[in-house]
Amino acid sequence: MSKQSDEFSAQREALNDIILNRDDINIKRFFALDGAVYRDGALSAKTKELLGLSASLVLRCDDCISYHVIQAHKNGVTDQEFDEVMSIGLVVGGSITIPHIRRAYKLWTGLSE
Amino acid sequence: MSKQSDEFSAQREALNDIILNRDDINIKRFFALDGAVYRDGALSAKTKELLGLSASLVLRCDDCISYHVIQAHKNGVTDQEFDEVMSIGLVVGGSITIPHIRRAYKLWTGLSE
Amino acid sequence: MSKQSDEFSAQREALNDIILNRDDINIKRFFALDGAVYRDGALSAKTKELLGLSASLVLRCDDCISYHVIQAHKNGVTDQEFDEVMSIGLVVGGSITIPHIRRAYKLWTGLSE
Amino acid sequence: MSKQSDEFSAQREALNDIILNRDDINIKRFFALDGAVYRDGALSAKTKELLGLSASLVLRCDDCISYHVIQAHKNGVTDQEFDEVMSIGLVVGGSITIPHIRRAYKLWTGLSE
């Protein structure tokens, strides 16, 4: 993993801890559900990460994109597969996704070095 | 195919014809690109339709959802796979996607009868 | 309740049944959570419906708005309180919320007759 | 003007009346402001309608698009100018704008007949 991805993951965990240390049961339930939908099922975990990535990209959520980029890399997504997900997100979401695609490629190429 | 899906496809074609009969080269290029990104590549056409479906769902574009639901059905997506795409879209995009998920399931169940 | 609101609620139930008759546990969990967050707590159910209404308004989800308008009416929201929620949504979300505000007022005034 | 555009304008007025008959001063102020920003200034009313049209298109607000399409037609926008606004909106906002572009062209071609 790259330095950029390690820092992202550490900060993400620290902030999640603040939320999950609260008493709100509904927020905890949502976080559990957010983990559950990406597990292996009829569709593989790899495909599900790509679905999460394309959804995050068109919604332009940088932290969500970074998370799914790292997960996609861990699940063995190839360079060409990554390009194809980016191209679908770009066509669906338009040129406003480009700044997010730039940052996604920067993270992805760092992971592959 | 169901009556609902046939009507949707016919109306979609008629309106596309209005646009493509204009002289604007950039709009024509975009439409060509919109077809190209969903073709078989490193990822299968089936997986790409699911990526288009999840992206359309979280962006809450009913016509886009309907199109990809029909394409997913043509590409052999199973009931359980469809459920899993809907569940990811629901968690990523929240309860505001529910009206669109309702209509997607209505179309999907009509296609399967 | 008005005819418009009765029809809306009946159709909503019918479509929810299609979804909840599927086997997907994660979608069922989301629906349960979607009910739970609006129950009386530190904030009253009435205030929570207004929070759901303002969030739905700025996200421009007509079905979500209709649902929360009906719930707000059931929870005793007054005309002036309704106006104030609409005005906040309008300023936060801009003129693109106006078509949704038009439909929300049509439903609201029908409920009050 | 076409039958479609006349019906749209009449319904829009009727629903605006419901809102403006309420006592909320802030909503009235917003409606006044919404009229003011499109008046002739350093930029012409025609250019401002095109700005409103492109903004409405990428935000995918059908009623807003219809309104600005009618206003653009009244302000003498040509077919080719209309195409160029649509092409910018399509590239900025992506394929999810296509259903709205289809309806915009249907209204526009009806106005020009």
Place this chain on the structure above:
Amino acid sequence: MSKQSDEFSAQREALNDIILNRDDINIKRFFALDGAVYRDGALSAKTKELLGLSASLVLRCDDCISYHVIQAHKNGVTDQEFDEVMSIGLVVGGSITIPHIRRAYKLWTGLSE
């Protein structure tokens, strides 16, 4: 108030000054309206801040969220009330609100120390 909140408020003021020193009357009017809708009325200023907070959260506007978090704290919102607003925003807007919820909790817990 915390250091983080003081810095946010100072920077916000400085940038607002740039805008309000311009001559545009419509922008000034919008800013006046943006203040007016949150004042005590049929609904309390506290409830209105929570409406602004939930709307800002689902629209994922960090600066807007920060502003309403600070205002909510000034208006005596409790920890449990804050949790409930966050949980509604999370369910309505989905997992893409989580990065914003993380930052909102970081600011909120800083204010409470």
Place this chain on the structure above:
Amino acid sequence: MSKQSDEFSAQREALNDIILNRDDINIKRFFALDGAVYRDGALSAKTKELLGLSASLVLRCDDCISYHVIQAHKNGVTDQEFDEVMSIGLVVGGSITIPHIRRAYKLWTGLSE
């Protein structure tokens, strides 16, 4: 040009290079199209930059806004014209555009010094 605008443009180029050095033909085609729609046509390049700016503003894409602010300045847009575009974006997109308008004015005033 200002230091802020030079740094923005350099970073943008560097990240675009990462993307365009990949082999994906569809992404390259989109980038070509993204350049083409802003060229002089029935509408002037200046008007097209303003259309891109208002669309970027209501979609709240900071990098897109910065790019079109710089292009607008290069194309001779005046202070008053800039104000009018901002005011339309503000009314269409609501108070959630304000943080982006603040940053747009900061960049614009830096360019004009």
